[in-house]
Amino acid sequence: MEPALAVLVGLFFATAFYLILSKKLIRILLGVAIMGNAVNLLIFTAGRLTREVPPIIALDAYTPPAGAANALPQALILTAIVISFSFFAFLLVLAFRAYQDLGTDDTDAMRVAEPVADAGPPQGY
Amino acid sequence: MPASTTAPTWILIALAAPFLAALVAPVLHRFAGRAAAWILAVVPFAAFLGFVSLVGEVAGGARLTTGLDWWPSYGVRFSVLVDGLSLAFALLVTGIGTLIVLYAGGYMKGHPQAGRFLSFMLLFMGAMLGLVLADDGITLFVMWEATSITSFLLIGFDHSRARARRAALQALVITGAGGLCLLAAVILIGGATGTRTLSEVVMTGDQIRASTLYLPIFLLVLGAAFTKSAQVPLHVWLPNAMEAPTPVSAYLHSATMVKAGVYLLMRLHPVLGGTPEWTTVLPIAGGATLIVGTLMAVRQTDLKLMLAQTTVASLGLLVLLVGVSTDAAIVGAVGYLLAHAFFKGALFMVAGTIDHEAGTRDVTKLGGLRTLMPVTFASALVAAVSMAGLPPMIGFVAKEALYLGLDDAGRWGLVVAAVVGNALMFVIGFAIALKPFLGPEVHTPKHAHEGPIELILGPIVLGAVGLGAALLLHGFAETLILPMAGAVAGRPVTADLHLIPTYVSMPLILSLATIGLGVLAYRSLSTLRASVDGVVRAVGWGPDRGFDQIVAGIVASAGAIVRIVQPGRLELYMAMVLGFVAVTIIAPMVLFDEGPSWPGVPAMRLTEVAVIGIAVAGLAAVLVAKTRLTAIVSLGIQGFAVAVLFVLFGAPDLAFTQFMVETLSVVILALVLTRLSLGERDHRPFRQKFWDGVVAGSVGLGFMLLLLKVTQAPFDRTLTDFYDAYSRTIAHGRNVVNVIIVDFRGLDTLGEIAVVMITGLAILALVRVKARAPILPTPEKGKRP
Numbered sequence: 001m002e003p004a005l006a007v008l009v010g011l012f013f014a015t016a017f018y019l020i021l022s023k024k025l026i027r028i029l030l031g032v033a034i035m036g037n038a039v040n041l042l043i044f045t046a047g048r049l050t051r052e053v054p055p056i057i058a059l060d061a062y063t064p065p066a067g068a069a070n071a072l073p074q075a076l077i078l079t080a081i082v083i084s085f086s087f088f089a090f091l092l093v094l095a096f097r098a099y100q101d102l103g104t105d106d107t108d109a110m111r112v113a114e115p116v117a118d119a120g121p122p123q124g125y
Numbered sequence: 126m127p128a129s130t131t132a133p134t135w136i137l138i139a140l141a142a143p144f145l146a147a148l149v150a151p152v153l154h155r156f157a158g159r160a161a162a163w164i165l166a167v168v169p170f171a172a173f174l175g176f177v178s179l180v181g182e183v184a185g186g187a188r189l190t191t192g193l194d195w196w197p198s199y200g201v202r203f204s205v206l207v208d209g210l211s212l213a214f215a216l217l218v219t220g221i222g223t224l225i226v227l228y229a230g231g232y233m234k235g236h237p238q239a240g241r242f243l244s245f246m247l248l249f250m251g252a253m254l255g256l257v258l259a260d261d262g263i264t265l266f267v268m269w270e271a272t273s274i275t276s277f278l279l280i281g282f283d284h285s286r287a288r289a290r291r292a293a294l295q296a297l298v299i300t301g302a303g304g305l306c307l308l309a310a311v312i313l314i315g316g317a318t319g320t321r322t323l324s325e326v327v328m329t330g331d332q333i334r335a336s337t338l339y340l341p342i343f344l345l346v347l348g349a350a351f352t353k354s355a356q357v358p359l360h361v362w363l364p365n366a367m368e369a370p371t372p373v374s375a376y377l378h379s380a381t382m383v384k385a386g387v388y389l390l391m392r393l394h395p396v397l398g399g400t401p402e403w404t405t406v407l408p409i410a411g412g413a414t415l416i417v418g419t420l421m422a423v424r425q426t427d428l429k430l431m432l433a434q435t436t437v438a439s440l441g442l443l444v445l446l447v448g449v450s451t452d453a454a455i456v457g458a459v460g461y462l463l464a465h466a467f468f469k470g471a472l473f474m475v476a477g478t479i480d481h482e483a484g485t486r487d488v489t490k491l492g493g494l495r496t497l498m499p500v501t502f503a504s505a506l507v508a509a510v511s512m513a514g515l516p517p518m519i520g521f522v523a524k525e526a527l528y529l530g531l532d533d534a535g536r537w538g539l540v541v542a543a544v545v546g547n548a549l550m551f552v553i554g555f556a557i558a559l560k561p562f563l564g565p566e567v568h569t570p571k572h573a574h575e576g577p578i579e580l581i582l583g584p585i586v587l588g589a590v591g592l593g594a595a596l597l598l599h600g601f602a603e604t605l606i607l608p609m610a611g612a613v614a615g616r617p618v619t620a621d622l623h624l625i626p627t628y629v630s631m632p633l634i635l636s637l638a639t640i641g642l643g644v645l646a647y648r649s650l651s652t653l654r655a656s657v658d659g660v661v662r663a664v665g666w667g668p669d670r671g672f673d674q675i676v677a678g679i680v681a682s683a684g685a686i687v688r689i690v691q692p693g694r695l696e697l698y699m700a701m702v703l704g705f706v707a708v709t710i711i712a713p714m715v716l717f718d719e720g721p722s723w724p725g726v727p728a729m730r731l732t733e734v735a736v737i738g739i740a741v742a743g744l745a746a747v748l749v750a751k752t753r754l755t756a757i758v759s760l761g762i763q764g765f766a767v768a769v770l771f772v773l774f775g776a777p778d779l780a781f782t783q784f785m786v787e788t789l790s791v792v793i794l795a796l797v798l799t800r801l802s803l804g805e806r807d808h809r810p811f812r813q814k815f816w817d818g819v820v821a822g823s824v825g826l827g828f829m830l831l832l833l834k835v836t837q838a839p840f841d842r843t844l845t846d847f848y849d850a851y852s853r854t855i856a857h858g859r860n861v862v863n864v865i866i867v868d869f870r871g872l873d874t875l876g877e878i879a880v881v882m883i884t885g886l887a888i889l890a891l892v893r894v895k896a897r898a899p900i901l902p903t904p905e906k907g908k909r910p
Contacts, residue, residue: 001727001729002832003724003725003726003727003833003836004727004729004733004737005737005770006724006829006832006836007829008737008741009828009829009832010826010828010829010830011741011825012740012763012825013821013824013828013829014821014824014825014826015744015747015748015821015825017699017824017825018748018818018822019747019748020699020703021696021700021703021817021820022696022809022817023695023809026753026794026798027753027756030747030757030760030794033764034744034763037763037764037767038828040767040779041770044770044771045836046836047845048836050775051773051774052773052774052775053775054775054776054777054778055775055860055861055862056859056860057852057859057860057861058859061853062853063849063850063852063853064852064861068775068849069774069775069776070842070845071848071849071852071861072844072845072848072865074776074778074779074862075862075866075870077779078778078779078782078862078866079866079873079874079877081779081782082782082786082877082881083877083880083881085786085789085790086880086881086885087884089793089884089888090884090887092794093891093892094891096797096800096801097891097892099801105801107694107696108694108695108696110695114691116693121680121681121683121684121687123680123681124287125290125291125294
């Protein structure tokens with residue numbers, strides 16, 4: 001089963017980065033959202049896949065049933081989902097504010113920090 | 126060579142004292158004013174007296190060492206070596222230093238930053254003293270660089286003038302580069318001999334000369350010595366350094382710092398000298414420097430520039446003599462080095478006094494000062510006699526000795542160079558000592574009068590020392606010249622030094638030739654000046670302009686490189702980063718054949734195939750969506766597909782969270798988008814699509830291969846088994862994932878919550894910041910909400 005998800009993860013990453021390479025802020029945001037899913041799936045698959053049985057201990061047992069899913073990557077991913085969502089929200093607001101102040105969503109037109117007509121390094125002493 | 130004995134520990138205190146004095150100098154100057162210089166001069170004077178007390182012991186052949194561990198794990202010590210060579214230099218540094226501190230007090234009187242100036246001078250003094258006394262190679266390097274830095278600070282002292290800034294930077298760049306050569310040389314010497322302690326290095330005999338590292342060490346030492354001691358064509362910084370106040374020129378740029386290069390050559394002469402490389406390169410470089418320096422000096426009319434160029438020439442002469450490498454030549458070099466320190470220091474101070482009291486130092490605008498400044502005139506005359514190499518001064522003794530050395534070595538080309546150079550120095554010496562003082566009185570910018578005691582004391586004392594050393598020649602030779610020459614030669618030397626020639630010898634004939642040539646040249650000085658000036662103007666390019674061109678070239682090429690790698694386009698930066706990610710993942714797999722093996726087609730249930738198919742379709746929908754809104758809505762497809770995958774593989778908690786987050790993301794994104802008025806479409810040209818696809822596809826491929834490789838490796842269940850085993854028994858929770866998050870890794874979860882909270886605060890701040898006027902003009906179609 002893992003090879004199939006490995007291919008899927010590859011597709012997620014490729015799509016995410018293709019969008020991130022865009023010059024438009026909205027596409028970059030979409031790419032960031034997909035990249036979060038790509039990373040989560042990567043961790044999930046690396047922890048090996050088991051079908052259906054969640055790592056929950058029955059009332060009359062002290063350990064999860066045999067064949068239960070790996071709990072560790074799930075705990076990591078749970079944290080990662082929340083963090084990547086807050087990261088996404090922050091980027092979204094940042095992009096929104098950048099659009100409000102700069103009047104564009106094209107990264108090539110955002111040249112406040114690196115102006116096109118750069119005077120170059122100073123000469124002389 | 127005799128074994129080393131322990132030096133008195135007060136030497137370490139004497140080394141630290143100038144630095145401490147530098148700390149208090151500004152405060153002291155604020156409260157004590159003019160008296161501050163007199164108080165501060167006590168520091169070098171006390172050190173001077175201390176070093177004088179060692180003269181007898183060192184002249185008897187003792188080599189004193191002491192030191193402190195500095196960095197024991199690397200074998201670096203802060204250690205000092207007192208032998209004939211370093212003691213003579215230490216006496217010059219502290220003795221002339223005493224006079225210079227006083228002189229600086231008088232010269233900078235009333236200057237608002239006089240305290241800082243004195244502080245810099247004392248810092249330099251400490252560094253220079255450390256340089257000449259250093260026994261450890263690393264200590265030598267540190268002190269060497271410290272003199273470069275203090276020299277930079279002093280040359281650029283008047284930092285409001287661009288010329289001073291340029292001169293300071295130029296000196297720092299050139300001498301700093303030399304310092305790096307020195308560091309490399311010290312490390313190589315350590316490799317060749319097994320020690321970086323100079324007193325041990327000089328006793329390793331032929332070990333370095335026989336080593337294959339000899340040539341690199343030799344070249345690196347030359348790089349250090351020729352930059353510091355201003356050999357052509359690296360000499361340009363020295364005349365420019367005359368931008369500094371005159372006390373600096375007298376102390377750093379004639380008497381002490383510029384001789385550090387010669388000191389280095391002398392110190393390493395026992396192990397590097399005498400080879401064909403040494404006796405070829407050094408005399409040629411020194412001879413060229415001697416001739417160029419004297420000719421450039423003739424061209425100048427500024428007293429300080431004349432002196433600076435003759436300093437270049439004198440340094441050339443010293444390098445030439447050290448390069449000849451015979452005992453007699455070394456005695457000549459040592460004698461000339463000491464004589465030069467006396468007369469050149471004195472003449473610089475005289476030039477500064479004239480400038481200070483008359484308001485100009487242009488020799489063509491000065492005249493008739495002899496009645497107004499009689500003491501200055503007298504001391505200038507004494508110094509000039511020594512510089513010209515006439516009896517009864519030490520300069521004459523030194524010149525006889527160096528002619529003897531050259532004559533003995535039979536190097537006739539060098540003899541001719543030395544005679545021409547000395548004749549021109551004769552001219553310059555008297556031009557400085559006579560032209561401003563003789564002739565009719567000329568109107569000067571300031572009404573000239575004799576300088577205060579601080580200004581005239583230095584030239585008087587140095588003149589007297591130059592005279593005294595010659596009159597008491599036997600004692601001077603026994604106590605200073607011969608021990609110093611012995612340290613340079615690496616074995617005791619004897620020499621026939623004389624003040625009054627008793628028979629007609631080759632040196633005497635050469636001296637007479639020098640004087641005759643000098644008198645002739647002096648009489649036609651203005652013609653000579655005009656013709657040299659004409660030649661220089663006709664050439665029109667010199668290393669000084671070359672320095673500017675190199676600096677401008679470096680700055681321009683740095684700018685060009687930055688414009689290529691930092692063009693200000695986000696997608697290029699991203700492509701660069703992602704490209705490297707792809708290369709770092711894929712390249713090792715290809716190069717070391719570490720890629721995953723072919724996995725075969727996995728057994729999949731229909732539901733799994735369907736969900737994966739939906740996820741891929743969702744991705745494709747985002748990619749091909751023509752409008753932004755379609756793309757945003759399509760974003761939800763892949764997110765929900767991932768959530769379903771979590772359900773299928775036993776992760777209901779993840780699925781639940783994923784459903785929430787994906788929903789929120791799409792809703793918020795759509796809400797925000799409706800508040801932006803953007804064009805419907807954003808089109809990438811095909812060319813860009815292609816390259817973006819290549820980069821993104823490579824990274825995707827890389828992660829796919831990586832994950833395949835990971836899943837093909839054996840799985841380590843240790844941590845999972847731990848959590849499974851103890852989740853209920855210790856933490857009393859049945860949902861293992863939840864137990865990990867809130868219990869086993871509870872602190873991590875606290876951190877995560879903090880991150881979410883900080884992000885929320887940042888978002889709040891961004892939203893509530895009042896929108897400023899747009900920095901760039903808003904496009905016509907954009908309307909601001």
